[in-house]
Amino acid sequence: MSAPARSGMSAHARRLVRDALRACALACYALTTAACTGSQSILNPAGPNAGNVSRLWWLMFYVCAAVFLLVIAFLAAALARTRRRTNKLTDAPDTEPDAGRERRMRGVVTGAVVVTVIILFVFLVASFTTSRSLYALSDPNNLRIKVNGQQWWWQVEYENDVASQTFKTANEIHIPVGQTVTLRLTSSDVIHSFWVPNLGGKRDLIPGHETTLWLKADKAGTYRGQCAEYCGLQHAHMAFVVVAEPVEQFNAWMEAQRRPAAPPANxxxxxxxxxxxxxxxxxxxxxxxxxxxxxxxxxxxxxxxxxxxxxxxxxxxxxxxxxxxxxxxxxxxxxxxxxxxxxxxxxxxxxxxxxxxx
Amino acid sequence: MMIAAVCGVVSALCLVAACKREERGLRVDPPSSARVNSKTLSELRPGNVQPISAPNEFEQNAFAMNEGKRLYEWYNCVGCHAHGGGGIGPPLMDAKWIYGGAPEQIFATIVEGRPNGMPSFRGKIPDYQVWQLAAYVRSMSGQVSKDASPSRDDDMNVKKPEQSTEQQEPRGTGGVPKSAERPQ
Structure with missing residues (x-):
């Protein structure tokens, strides 16, 4: 094969590698951005609860990514060192401890343990404060919504002190933007779990027991929720939408829902x-x-x-x-x-x- | 050789029987089995027990009878018959039958209704669900196979599970009961 042809081949191969890398980068970008946007993602928070959870998530992500890279770097360094040492062709077992090496080793291990404990402690404090913040929205004057999980749908009941003002709907929860709502969760058959990644959750729905979750949306929008606890055949198809809308629009919706059904028109x-x-x-x-x-x-x-x-x-x-x-x-x-x-x-x-x- | 053949046949039979017990008819075949009993049956009915025409296959199927148990609550049979002990309606956990205890007699009772209270569910409950209910009703007095009848309740137990109910000899079948006689 002549020299020009060979160089042409290698240019072609280079182009192939470059294209493959570009495709990989594009795919990674698409995957990460798809995860970060969308109506069912913890990375696209629309309320204070989800915001706190996603901040905790990012903290853990960055710290764990740094730890991972450090560990890989040390592993690579160790592999390179070992290769250098074996070049000396010493098959005899290392029975004579080297005092200097022992000291260095002790230092490295102690340092690693200290760093690990500090990181875990930071995580402990961060997750504790995040958990506390999730309960900060509790207020007896909140709008109360009772959610009853059933195989495989959600019954939603808007509660009111005046009985005639309560109403039931299903699989769709409307909430006013900027106001906290209290969700009282229960189930009438098996355990389900309420999760709207953009707003908050998860919280289990337990038969014969009531759990509470507070939601607040800062941005108007439609967010998808999903049952997050395996509950039988159609668990994957047990979803709902949360519609966060401006207060006037929400009140109009609630007024319309309270009315009985329209009589047949024709x-x-x-x-x-x-x-x-x-x-x-x-x-x-x-x-x-x-x-x-x-x-x-x-x-x-x-x-x-x-x-x-x-x-x-x-x-x-x-x-x-x-x-x-x-x-x-x-x-x-x-x-x-x-x-x-x-x-x-x-x-x-x-x-x-x-x-x-x- | 003979023993092997017998063993084979026996295990095959066991397997077939087990299949029937565990079968889950999620996709019932419409319209035959999902038919809603909307056809008006003849107005003429003999007063005595009707002969048994076909066995109710659901009586060997655990899933179907559990569905029957669920529907018994959902369609508010509980409202009158309670959990089998009766109240406004007659008890169902004893073996005394006013209008007959054969599967198709129970089917007819549900679909057509009976005088003095039992409403007609014609057109309201699909046929296959009525058969599931009929199978469950018979399991309450131990008339169906024990291995397929429902075990304990999901919520608080108010009676012995159907599975541990002793089979009772059906009695009082046939004839028009006093309560159903037309006022003269």
């Missing part, structure tokens, strides 16, 4: 309502303002105002709703809703009615 919706009341729907669901009042499944009074169905699994569209009603077991096997076979016209009427429940 003949098709009227038929849909009849289908709802005469089919298995009525055995489990509530639509306030109608005869449907069962409480084991999500309250559908304002179903059309929600962004998702099936606990954050599917966007709330007519198509998804139709598929869900017809045979939810194909979409989310094991969930508690039975397939509801309806005549096509009945199904369409029912969907029109459900879509009118704004």
């Amino acid at each position: 003949a098709e919706q009227q038929r849909g309502q009849q289908v709802f009341l005469a089919s298995p729907c009525v055995m489990c669901h509530t639509i306030r303002g109608t005869d449907a009042g069962a409480s084991v499944a999500p309250d559908l009074t304002h179903l059309a105002s929600r962004q998702t169905i099936a606990a954050g699994m599917l966007p709330n569209t007519r198509g998804h709703l139709g598929g869900w009603v017809s045979n939810s077991q194909e979409l989310k096997p094991g969930n508690r809703m039975p397939p509801i076979p309806l005549a096509p016209e009945d199904l369409q009427a029912l969907l029109s009615y459900l879509e009118s429940l704004k």
Whole structure:
């Protein structure tokens, strides 16, 4: 092979290596930025609690990264030294302790132990103060929301001292920006865990026991939450959204949610309502303002105002709703809703009615 | 050789039986099994016990009977029948049956309702869930296989688990009871 060809090959190889490195860097960048932004990330805090947790996380990340690099550097140095020593070809075991080396070794080990203890102590203090800060939002005047975890969805009840002002919804929690809300968490079947990475958590939901979590959002936005404790077949599909909005918007939303369901506006919706009341729907669901009042499944009074169905699994569209009603077991096997076979016209009427429940 | 064959057959049978006990019908096959019992049955009904037409397969299936137990709470059977001891409605944990204790008689009782209180759930509960409920109701008086009936409750135990209920001889089946007679 001639010299120019060889140099050409090596240039090509260099380019390949350079491209591969560039791709790696790009992938790393994409992965880290994807983790740092987004509506479900502890690295993109939107409230004081999540902010404190993420600061603790970054502290641990930087310290651990420095320790890791130091350890690797010392390891590399040790390997290089050993290679130099073995070049002398001394196979005989080292039985004569070298006083100078022993002294140096003692110094290094003592130093390492001292540094480790100091680092762990700093972590201890930092995590203690972070934990304390998570309880600082507690206040009896906060807005109270009761969250009941169930296989596999979230029942959300806005509490009020006036009974008629309370209402229930599901899988969607609205909170006012800049105000702390108190979440009272419980479960009616197995242990779940409430986690909105951008705002706070996790906190376990335990059957027969109540736990409390305080949330505060500083930025308006929609944040995704997820069950963080394995709770059965559809644990992965037990999500919810937290919508943080300005106070006026929040109050308007709450007013709308308190109202009973809108009566059917036309003949098709009227038929849909009849289908709802005469089919298995009525055995489990509530639509306030109608005869449907069962409480084991999500309250559908304002179903059309929600962004998702099936606990954050599917966007709330007519198509998804139709598929869900017809045979939810194909979409989310094991969930508690039975397939509801309806005549096509009945199904369409029912969907029109459900879509009118704004 | 003979022994090996027998062993093989026996273990195969055991496996098949175990399958039935553990089978989880999450994706019930619509529309046949998920059919909602909306068809009006004949108005004419013989007063006596109807012959058993087909066994309820759910009576060998632990998952189905546990689902039945859950639905018993969810659909508020508890409201009248309590946890089997009865109250407004007759007790279900004894072996006394007013309208018959065969699976399809219980199915008919749930779907059609009975005079003096038992509402009709026609159109409200899918067929397969009624069969699950019927299997569970029969497990309350020990009428189904012990290895598949539900064990202890999830919450506070108010009665013996279905699994440790002694099988009782069904009695009082058939005939129109006094409580269901039309006022003359």
